[in-house]
Amino acid sequence: MSKLELKGIHHTFTGKKQQVPVLSDISLHVKEGEFVSIIGPSGSGKSTLFHIIGGLIAPSSGEVWLDGLSVTGSKGLISYMPQQSALFPWRSIEANVALAQEVAGVSRADALDKAREWLPKVGLGGYEHELPHVLSGGMQQRVSFLRALLSPQEVMCLDEPFGSLDALTRQAMQSWLLNIWEQNKRSILFVTHSIEEAIFLSDRIYVLSSKPAQVLEQFVVPFDRPRHEKVMTDPEFHELRQHIQGLLRQEILS
Ligand SMILES: Nc1ncnc2c1ncn2[C@@H]1O[C@H](COP(=O)(O)OP(=O)(O)OP(=O)(O)O)[C@@H](O)[C@H]1O
Ligand SMILES: [Mg+2]
Numbered sequence: 008m009s010k011l012e013l014k015g016i017h018h019t020f021t022g023k024k025q026q027v028p029v030l031s032d033i034s035l036h037v038k039e040g041e042f043v044s045i046i047g048p049s050g051s052g053k054s055t056l057f058h059i060i061g062g063l064i065a066p067s068s069g070e071v072w073l074d075g076l077s078v079t080g081s082k083g084l085i086s087y088m089p090q091q092s093a094l095f096p097w098r099s100i101e102a103n104v105a106l107a108q109e110v111a112g113v114s115r116a117d118a119l120d121k122a123r124e125w126l127p128k129v130g131l132g133g134y135e136h137e138l139p140h141v142l143s144g145g146m147q148q149r150v151s152f153l154r155a156l157l158s159p160q161e162v163m164c165l166d167e168p169f170g171s172l173d174a175l176t177r178q179a180m181q182s183w184l185l186n187i188w189e190q191n192k193r194s195i196l197f198v199t200h201s202i203e204e205a206i207f208l209s210d211r212i213y214v215l216s217s218k219p220a221q222v223l224e225q226f227v228v229p230f231d232r233p234r235h236e237k238v239m240t241d242p243e244f245h246e247l248r249q250h251i252q253g254l255l256r257q258e259i260l261s
Contacts, residue, residue, distance in 0.1 A: 008075050009036035010194040011060070011085070011162050016069035018055060019219075029055050030066070031219035037162065040192035044205035046251065047215030048259050053198045054090050056220075057166050060196070061087045073162065083110065086158035090166040090198075092151040094139040100150055101126065101135040107158035121157055129153055129180070145172045149180070156187070162194045169204070181207060182236065189233050202251045206244055207234065214251055217258050224254060 018030040029052040037043045047053055058064045060071055062082040071079045078084055086107065094103045104126065105118035113121075126135055129149040131142075139147055152168045168184075169177045185208060188195065199205050205212050212226045226247060230238045238244055 009072070010039045010041070010074065011196065012036040012072040013056070013060070014070045014072065016056065016059060016071075017067045018052070018059065018064075018069075019067050028219040030059075031221050033069070033215075033220060033222060035213050035222060035225075037194045037196050040194060041211065042188060042195045042197065042209050044197045044199055044209040044212045045215060046199060046202060046205050046212060046255065047220055048217045048255060049200070051215050051218050052220040053215065054166055057087065057089075057164050057196075057198065060164055061085060084160060085162045085164055086155045086160040088151050088155035088163075088165045088168050090170070092139075092144075092147040094147055094150060096139055099136050099138060100131065100142070103139065103150055104154045104157065107154050111159050113159065118157075122153070125153055125157060126150075128183075130176075145176065148172065152180075162196070164196045166198045167200065168197070170200070177204075178236075184208070185234060202248050202255075203239065205251075206247055207236075207239060212251070214254050217261075223258070226251070 013033055013035050016030050016033040020027040020029060045053055059066045062080050065080050070077050073084055101119055101122040104122035108118035109115055123135055126132055131149060148171050155163055169180050181204060206228055209228050214223045216223050229243055
């Protein structure tokens, strides 16, 4: 049984003048403890798919299953990091990190303790009592990431979590995430535009077409765990990267 499964998801947005079909028959799954990435052209509907998984919008048709039950339209069952950080401007950094745990039933004191323990691990020690506007975009992204990471649901959906980080910080966060994930193996669905990031982190990768998005192809990443940065120099890594790049280029140009 898959932890998370999407069955035949279609979605069309209804605008004032026109219908915009965005998702066209997306079926995919994430197994228990699996790290799965989604790559697709900009505007192909990845964030929309995450909004559907999180129950924020109802799909035109299709179903979301979690642990063998249909949960289509239900909120609060997954831990979710949105593409835009969405921090509460009036809450301190530590209170922002604690929020998702509190909503999930953890006591405020325990949630704050956890937030204070983890903030230094993402380079944000000393910012616990600041308000979000004091932080740079990349720092806010790390707060949002930590909020999702500490939220107790077993499936985590991350929408381009490292998108606004510089290359070195991004690499450090990837290795750090891999390390944490390899210790407790939650199920992760991860959206990224970086093919290298997807290969480095994932067990499997789904490549989506332009909108209306379909699954073009899925790949099993052939590298062992624990995984080290040196896989990036492996000829198989290079081959897989070229292949995915070719698929995406064809999509964008067609
Ligand atoms: N609420 C909405 N109403 C109407 N159209 C929408 C809405 N939200 C998204 N769209 C449209 O749906 C399409 C997919 O958007 P979405 O944000 O899911 O793409 P994405 O794959 O996440 O892109 P990116 O990689 O740039 O983040 C876009 O054409 C967008 O304009
Ligand atoms: Mg998006």
